[in-house]
Amino acid sequence: MSDDFFDPFREVRVPFKIIDGGVTAARGFRAGAISCGIKNPEVTRLDLMLLTSDVPTVTDAVFTTNKVRAACVRVSQQHIKDSDVRAIIANSGNANACTGPQGIQDAKAMCKATAEALGIRMRQVQVCSTGIIGMNMPIQRITPRVKELAEILTPTGSDDASRAIMTSDTKPKSYSIEVPCGDGSFRIGGIAKGAGMICPNMATMLCFITTDAKISPDELKRAMRSAVDQSFNCITIDGDTSTNDTVIVMSNGMAECPPIKKGSDEAKIFRCALHKVMLELAKMIVSDGERVTKFVEIRVRNARTHADAKKAAEAVAKSMLVKCSWHGSDPNWGRVIHAVGYSGARLREELIDIYFGGLIACKGGLTTNTPVSELEKVVKEPRFSVTIDLNQGSANHIVYTSDLSEEYVDFNSSEYSAAIHAKRQKGLA
Amino acid sequence: MSDDFFDPFREVRVPFKIIDGGVTAARGFRAGAISCGIKNPEVTRLDLMLLTSDVPTVTDAVFTTNKVRAACVRVSQQHIKDSDVRAIIANSGNANACTGPQGIQDAKAMCKATAEALGIRMRQVQVCSTGIIGMNMPIQRITPRVKELAEILTPTGSDDASRAIMTSDTKPKSYSIEVPCGDGSFRIGGIAKGAGMICPNMATMLCFITTDAKISPDELKRAMRSAVDQSFNCITIDGDTSTNDTVIVMSNGMAECPPIKKGSDEAKIFRCALHKVMLELAKMIVSDGERVTKFVEIRVRNARTHADAKKAAEAVAKSMLVKCSWHGSDPNWGRVIHAVGYSGARLREELIDIYFGGLIACKGGLTTNTPVSELEKVVKEPRFSVTIDLNQGSANHIVYTSDLSEEYVDFNSSEYSAAIHAKRQKGLA
Structure with a gap:
């Protein structure tokens, strides 16, 4: 094995090998994607994907905590209760959110078409959508195509599937590994999409992971919850939590x-x-966040409790003023400490140390002699860490986040109007 | 009287007249300001102000909830316990925050110089600072000038005082009224500064108000707390709460x-x-927020409780995605409902109505027939309201906020480096 992974939470070192294959790296999974013109009938891009297991599965899912939940999320939540999920159908270009009874009907129609094409039960299908909120699905362009999609599934279809769920993502996201276990090994891999509305507690984010490991439903659930808490729930781009995660x-x-x-x-x-x-x-989701130019790891250490560490790290990661300072490569520790100050974390100002990378910028709440030009070198890098040591206890938390760019604002200032106007021009609205 | 004010919370209509005079409109108050070169010795701009009452006062103050509190806030909090405040000294250009024991000493030195110049006790002085965090005060350029400042105070000094506390504000903020009361009248007026880091629970915001009304300490405290809750704690620009409010x-x-x-x-x-x-x-603080182009009133109505209404309104007001859509004049109600959804407010998606101005964009969680071109006309205005009707109860809350512009990001991306480099060039750091 070529690599290993040290898990700081479980204090265990696990050897593994990065392999190709993404969400179809594990044995017995197939995927594929087609172009249905969901967002725009005139544009040819992959926008509908299907992922299946050849044999029964043990499956678990975590959904958005937003109280406004997309129709597809509601349907998938109902279906997951059966557990033996055999297929995931997912589209980009329309979120099927705020679409009422029609949305539920459309999500079910996608499951029904999938079940018929694969010869399985409708409740064995999970359905996911991502895209604009508040417009009905162009379902007549989707369901008639599912049979054709089911016929092109292959054990190397991960790349197409990962492209079909992209929205404002600039690149597909895929990762897979093989892990020695007992006398053999298991494989585990996945695909994801992110971009805007990324925040702890699930965001406009889809992630599909497959594994050929043999695992009970209970053990999978335990592994799932702790892994989600320490990965997707530790990232934030704009602090917004979506309806479809x-x-x-x-x-x-x-x-x-x-x-x-x-x-x-x-x-x-x-x-x-x-x-x-x-x-x-x-x-990968943070690095490819909408118009992101910096990937920043916020490490809070020695907080009184984990909840305190989390509050402090999230306040820094969500502060617009802090994010702007990173964008300008400005090692502005004053903005970091002020965000920590209003985070609700228990602290004593005179104990706080702040580091950019390995360099101390603030010691005991006061400025240090570290030359600003040295601190600037750190913040100029496309990836760097900011460490806040509260010196109060022994609890730690990490959040992965990004800067805030002028381009983010520009990019996010006309989505709805643009979509409506485009539809109207084509006589669709 | 030329105007009246309807207070929706107290359901009472109060006649009043807008008058000149700002913070010196009330009888017996004097103010003035001078230029000390606090931020930059080579630039002449008003940056130190003094406000006094000729006679004893009943005074109340509310300070930042940030756990990282500026030295001046700590000193003022100690002094306010005496209540008979006779003077406020305030500077811009340096926040005296994260400055440790030296900062406390500097804040006390400003109070001492003021007390000596006016012949009052040090504890009768409130001291305020606003500006950059984490740099020591250039106290040698301040204290020797206080005597001279004390000699130029006038009952028409409000305008100078309001200019001396500006940082990234583009204009001074001042308002004063005369209110009939019994057989006579009282006057009440104030000055404020805002700009960046504005958020409920006090922000980088200073506000000094004077009145010649006769009022007991208890009654002033009650009036103060409720007025702050329904005004300054209802505004947000960037969701950041500062160290100095x-x-x-x-x-x-x-x-x-x-x-x-x-x-x-x-x-x-x-x-x-x-x-x-x-x-x-x-x-005025919201309208003049850093690089703000829109003033938006978020009205949440018919929530189950006031806490629910507040959560929903604040989530919408703080969402970067929502703020970007306003900046682009995009009536994107999907982003509004998704922010309401993650706000923590109790709601039923199928009951939510959303209006831009008087036009309904979303009814019962679904899109309406209102033409997008009509909704766009509302959002194109520099001032408009967004109403979210939860149809769940009878509690209401209003938040005043702004859009998020590319210029905000640009403006906030290099403050610290720029300040340090400027100091270094002048041989001061």
């Missing part, structure tokens, strides 16, 4: 390795592996 | 009108008048 993990047990049992070494290994895949995909 | 109200009883007694009609009138002055100053 979904993470689905499907396991089909086709690997030749021991079953993952509660409390076993294999269970530890699986948790680390799932965490690793999610963390890599989560970091 | 302060609102001070001084009353000196020099008006010829009945004393303001608890539960009396006069008490109602005084509360409304104080609310009116604070609300007008708060709105």
